[in-house]
Amino acid sequence: xxxxxxxxxxxxxxxxxxxxxxxxxxxxxxxxxxxxxxxxxxxxxxxxxxxxxxxxxxxxxxxxxxxxxxxxxxxxxxxxxxxxxxxxxxxxxxxxxxxxxxxxxxxxxxxxxxxxxxxxxxxxxxxxxxxxxxxxxxxxxxxxxxxxxxxxxxxxxxxxxxxxxxxxxxxxxxxxxxxxxxxxxxxxxxxxxxxxxxxxxxxxxxxxxxxxxxxxxxxxxxxxxxxxxxxxxxxxxxxxx
Numbered sequence: 001x002x003x004x005x006x007x008x009x010x011x012x013x014x015x016x017x018x019x020x021x022x023x024x025x026x027x028x029x030x031x032x033x034x035x036x037x038x039x040x041x042x043x044x045x046x047x048x049x050x051x052x053x054x055x056x057x058x059x060x061x062x063x064x065x066x067x068x069x070x071x072x073x074x075x076x077x078x079x080x081x082x083x084x085x086x087x088x089x090x091x092x093x094x095x096x097x098x099x100x101x102x103x104x105x106x107x108x109x110x111x112x113x114x115x116x117x118x119x120x121x122x123x124x125x126x127x128x129x130x131x132x133x134x135x136x137x138x139x140x141x142x143x144x145x146x147x148x149x150x151x152x153x154x155x156x157x158x159x160x161x162x163x164x165x166x167x168x169x170x171x172x173x174x175x176x177x178x179x180x181x182x183x184x185x186x187x188x189x190x191x192x193x194x195x196x197x198x199x200x201x202x203x204x205x206x207x208x209x210x211x212x213x214x215x216x217x218x219x220x221x222x223x224x225x226x227x228x229x230x231x232x233x234x235x236x237x238x239x240x241x
Contacts, residue, residue, distance in 0.1 A: 029058035
């Protein structure tokens with residue numbers, strides 16, 4: 001059994017991106033955190049762990065309840081969860097959540113991210129009721145902070161929809177996928193890569209419920225969107241992958 005599969009089916013876990021410029025003692029922490037995130041995205045897991053643990057060591061010097069410590073804790077927990085190390089990931093997510101709630105308050109984007117990550121972890125452990133509660137709370141925070149029509153809200157709706165797919169609640173999942181798609185189309189435009197991802201998620205559900213013709217139409221549209229962006233990136237040597 002592939003222990004990573006539930007994480008991929010529910011969606012990518014989220015790193016918390018620092019929004020402030022690094023100065024003084026913070027510089028080394030920020031360097032380790034950024035390098036660890038890059039290594040994680042490139043699946044260089046041993047290197048990512050070394051860098052995140054170094055970031056945690058630096059962040060602890062900034063304070064035992066500093067939001068930067070919570071950020072690095074969330075990062076290493078995402079790493080462990082991605083590797084299927086659920087037992088190691090859970091208490092670290094919880095510690096990150098506690099710090100952020102104490103310092104930033106219960107309604108903050110960083111709290112919403114860690115709630116969502118912890119919920120995905122619980123879903124893979126079969127703790128459906130707890131997972132749904134945390135996902136609902138994460139969605140509430142995101143909606144309150146950003147408003148009902150924001151890409152972060154769409155992302156939360158997608159994760160919640162995939163959770164309902166895993167539980168066999170296909171009607172509710174379809175409703176949530178369509179809400180997410182509608183938000184992304186309205187806010188990002190009809191040809192954005194996130195719209196393609198939303199189309200693909202909805203298409204997967206349609207195929208699972210034997211609506212192949214509808215699914216094919218969505219997949220064709222998503223393929224065209226991705227092809228346009230691949231071409232645009234390849235024609236601009238200044239853009240990264």
